Amino acid sequence: MSGKLILHVEDNQYNRKIIRDLLSKHSYEIMEAHNGEVALDALARRRPDLILMDVQLPKLSGLEVTRRVRADPSLAQIPIIAITSFALSGDDRLALDAGCNAYVAKPFRPRDLLEMIRGFLGP
Amino acid sequence: MRIRRITRFRTKVLLSIIPMILALCVLFGGMSLYQHNRLLHSEFVKRGKALASNLAASSELGVFSEDERLLNAALRGITGEEDVAYVLIYNDIGKRLIGGGKALVQPGLTSTTETLSPELRAQMLTDRQPTSTIMKEAGTESFLEFYAPILSTEVRLVEEQYFGMPQSTRGPGENRSRVIGFARVGLSMRNIDAHSAYLIKLWAILSVVFLVGGALAAYALSRRITQPITRLTESTARMAEGQIDQEIPVDSQDELGTLATTYNEMAKALTRTLDERARVAIELRDLNRHLEDRIRERTSELVETNRQLARASRHKSEFLANMSHELRTPLNAILGFAELIMDGVYGTVPDELRESIEDIHINGRHLLRLINDVLDLSKIEAGQMRLNLGECSIQSLIDSTISATRSLAAEKRLELASRVETGLPPALSDSKRITQVLMNLVGNAIKFTPRGGSITVTARRAASGERRAASVEPEPPTPDPEASDFIEIAVADTGIGIPAEELKSIFAEFRQVDSSITREYGGSGLGLSIAKRLVEMHEGSIWAESQVGKGSIFYFRIPLRTQSGGSL
Structure with a gap:
């Protein structure tokens, strides 16, 4: 169907698998990174159509990766959806301030996330 | 101002004492002076009269005989007297027979050369008594004059004998003497005047002595009163300035002495009270300091405890936050997989499995809500919300x-x-x-x-x-x-x-x-x-x-x- 490339930055393998299973079912191409540095390496290699960014990451935080993406003119236009951990702690605002376009709080319904991705990339 | 009031008191004492002394001196001194002078005068007059009478008696024969030698002898008897200035003898018609005395050589004493004044002669012819005191001024000296008639009895008897003068003209018991001349004695008042002047001087000196003595006595007396009062006043002033420990000398047993004694006792009592109070204040201060130390100690303990509690609370909150994150991550996976299964991502779910998977999902969501609530509450309690x-x-x-x-x-x-x-x-x-x-x-x-x-x-x-x-x-x-x-x-x-x-x-x-x-x-x-x-x-x-x-x-x-x- 769409074949669009989505970069998923997430340190937990099971969560990565859930997104992988969900998105491949809906014909998206997945690129994965388990921390911020790997994510930047991946970005240097391929330009994705959308980034799913876990905020809490080891080594380089998702917020910092977001700021760097926004600072790079070739990547600045890529939509970024933040996946926040603490729904009640203000991470959502931090994510938007860092340059994310939207956020979903863990635990999210896979269905809701799919809706949000379709909102950015089209059906 | 207090000092001036006491000075005024001293002045008051002096002002009331000095006029009193002055009045006493003037009154008594003047009175005794007057009395003394009168006495002196009357003695003087008595003496003068006596001298005149004596002269009259002793010169009877001289006048009768008009013998100058006899008259001179009679004069010599009294011109030797110190205060006799001059002596004159007149015959019965007032003619001067002889004169003597120191004063006669002095110029200006004109009256001595005169004849006897007719008025005096007439008077003495009638009452035959010595008469006195006509003042004669000559230069600076004053004199008191005395006159006495010179009577003769023998001469009358001879006349009766030789000239047969009728006796029927005289009454029975009548003096048969007749006036044959007049004696005149002038007494110098120099001595008596000098004496009076001496008395006045004495009185003046005594008055001044009394006045000064009285003033000194009054001053000393008032000083004896005002000095302890001044001391008391000065001591009270010092006490008012804060030197409570005062003692003033007690140098009498009178009311002022009692006042000083009482004052000293009061000062002692006051000192004792203040000492006591100071001691209590020191004790209180020590107690306070001790209390403050203990409060400070306790406060620092509390602050430390508080800090520990805050740290513990922060650790608890951090622990809970981390814990809930750690709990949520696997829970997220559980819920995610359950939802993916139910959404048919892994193929059609057999009916006998669907209910169990839904149960997993429901319980998972319940667990998630619990975790969220616990996290919220701990955040509120830690003041982190x-x-x-x-x-x-x-x-x-x-x-x-x-x-x-x-x-x-x-x-x-x-x-x-x-x-x-x-x-x-x-x-x-x-x-x-x-x-x-x-x-x-x-x-x-x-x-x-x-x-x-x-x-x-x-x-x-x-x-x-x-x-x-x-x-x-x-x-x-x-x-x-x-x-x-x-x-x-x-x-x-x-x-x-x-x-x-x-x-x-x-x-x-x-x-x-x-x-x-x-x-x-x-x-x-x-x-x-x-x-x-x-x-x-x-x-x-x-x-x-x-x-x-x-x-x-x-x-x-x-x-x-x-x-x-x-x-x-």
């Missing part, structure tokens, strides 16, 4: 709550309605937290209302102090008198209700009316507790009314404020 204040429409908060819960209500065929007062102003609040409270209250209402019941959410503006009857919570506090108005939101249901004795504790943690309810209705038991904390963070209040079997109404109020009216 901050309100994100903004002006928001209560109407829209209620609307979004109702639309989010509508499907749940519809499942139980519950009527869900809202009634918001028109013109309700926007409230300064954290919309996310107020929505959380509303979701909790509406969720509870849906949970505890049987099928076919109804739930109504109302909002209105309420004045402070106004309160619905039969409330259980105490009067909502009004921390800011400016914010006298509230927005009051009520969630009413037709549910199972809450027994009166349970109403008090429903806002406490982990309280549900019956623990069996948790099993039947689900829920963490923390929702109301969190709602209460959130409302209180808005400086509002929350309370409930209920009737078992009929339903419950949960109210909460938040103060109506504008952005400029201060933040929370």
Whole structure:
């Protein structure tokens, strides 16, 4: 169907698998990174159509990766959806301030996330 | 000023004593002087008369015979007297026969050369008595003069004998003598005048001595009075300046001495009292310092304890936050996989598995809510929850709550309605937290209302102090008198209700009316507790009314404020 490339930055393998299973079912191409540095390496290699960014990451935080993406003119236009951990702690605002376009709080319904991705990339 | 008053007292004493002494001196001195002078004079006169009479007697023969030798002899008898100035003898017709005496050689004493004055001669011829005192001035000297008639008896007898003078002209017992001449004696007043002058001088000297002596005595006396008073005054002044330990010398046993003694005793008593007071003050200060030390000690202990507690609390919160994150990550996976299975991502789910997977999903969500609630509560308790204040429409908060819960209500065929007062102003609040409270209250209402019941959410503006009857919570506090108005939101249901004795504790943690309810209705038991904390963070209040079997109404109020009216 769409074949669009989505970069998923997430340190937990099971969560990565859930997104992988969900998105491949809906014909998206997945690129994965388990921390911020790997994510930047991946970005240097391929330009994705959308980034799913876990905020809490080891080594380089998702917020910092977001700021760097926004600072790079070739990547600045890529939509970024933040996946926040603490729904009640203000991470959502931090994510938007860092340059994310939207956020979903863990635990999210896979269905809701799919809706949000379709909102950015089209059906 | 005090010193001057005492000086005035001394002056007063002197002024009253000196005139008294002066009056005494003048009065008594003058009187005795006068008396003395009179006595002197009368003695002088007596002497003068006697001298004149003697002269008259001794010169009788001389006059009779007009023999100068005899007359000179008679004169010599008295011219030797010191104060006799001059002596004169006249015959019966007043002619001067002889004169002598120191004064006669002096020039200017003219009267001595004269004949006897006819008036005096006539007088003495009649009364035949010595007469006195006619003052003669000659230069600077004064004299007192004495006259005496010179009588002769022998001559008369001879005349009768030889010339046969009839005797019938004289009465029986009559003196048969006749005046044959006159003696005149002048006494110098130099001595008596000198004596008088001496007396006056003496009197003057004595007066001055008495005056000075009296003044000195009065001065000494007043000094004896004023000196102790001055000492007392000066000592009192020193005492007033703070030198309490005063002692003044006691040099008499009179009233002033008693006063000084009493004063010394008073000063001693005062000193003792002050010493005592100072001692007590020192003790008090020591006690205070000790107390302060102990308070400081305790305070630092408390501060330390507080710091430890704060650290422990922070650790607890951090632990809970981390823990909830760690719990949520696997839970996220569980829920995610369950949902993917149910959504058919892994193919069609067999009917015999579908219910079990749904159970996994339901319990997973329950566990997630529990974790969230525990995290919220621990954040509130650690003071780490901050309100994100903004002006928001209560109407829209209620609307979004109702639309989010509508499907749940519809499942139980519950009527869900809202009634918001028109013109309700926007409230300064954290919309996310107020929505959380509303979701909790509406969720509870849906949970505890049987099928076919109804739930109504109302909002209105309420004045402070106004309160619905039969409330259980105490009067909502009004921390800011400016914010006298509230927005009051009520969630009413037709549910199972809450027994009166349970109403008090429903806002406490982990309280549900019956623990069996948790099993039947689900829920963490923390929702109301969190709602209460959130409302209180808005400086509002929350309370409930209920009737078992009929339903419950949960109210909460938040103060109506504008952005400029201060933040929370």
